[in-house]
Amino acid sequence: MTRYCKKCNKEKNTSEYYSGENHCCKACSSKRTKEYYKKNSLERKKRRIEIYDSYRDEFFRELGGAKCISCGFSDQRALQIDHVNGFPGKSRIDRSNSLKLLQDIHDNPGKYQVLCANCNWIKKHENDENIRGLNQLNTKTVHKVKNVL
Ligand SMILES: [Zn+2]
Numbered sequence: 001m002t003r004y005c006k007k008c009n010k011e012k013n014t015s016e017y018y019s020g021e022n023h024c025c026k027a028c029s030s031k032r033t034k035e036y037y038k039k040n041s042l043e044r045k046k047r048r049i050e051i052y053d054s055y056r057d058e059f060f061r062e063l064g065g066a067k068c069i070s071c072g073f074s075d076q077r078a079l080q081i082d083h084v085n086g087f088p089g090k091s092r093i094d095r096s097n098s099l100k101l102l103q104d105i106h107d108n109p110g111k112y113q114v115l116c117a118n119c120n121w122i123k124k125h126e127n128d129e130n131i132r133g134l135n136q137l138n139t140k141t142v143h144k145v146k147n148v149l
């Protein structure tokens with residue numbers, strides 16, 4: 001027995017269809033589900049960023065103003081919230097829960113700071129170098145210890 005799939009315009013065996021009132025074949029319906037999820041997750045992401053943006057003023061207020069603490073730059077478009085003790089790669093702010101972040105900023109004065117994109121990059125590079133330097137130091141120390149032994 002075959003059924004006609006309106007979606008891909010093909011006559012296919014009924015085994016190619018999920019049971020129930022499916023108008024399109026398995027291939028088409030799984031494609032549709034994938035597209036649905038893709039669209040949905042994009043929309044969720046967009047929504048999260050919108051929420052985050054709507055909280056920006058609150059974040060800056062909690063952090064003492066929309067101004068880079070390092071150079072005084074005050075164009076909000078390039079201002080970022082930064083983990084004071086963030087390490088490169090681990091300093092990303094979680095944008096998925098703006099309310100939680102706001103609460104965290106409020107509860108932990110000194111944990112976050114406002115930096116402009118430039119200063120943030122400079123900080124990242126400096127941190128990066130510090131860590132590399134520290135690792136080199138450790139290797140040297142290990143060598144020294146080995147030589148003594
Ligand atoms: Zn089909």
Ligand SMILES: [Zn+2]
Binds near residue numbers: 119
């Ligand atoms: Zn700056």
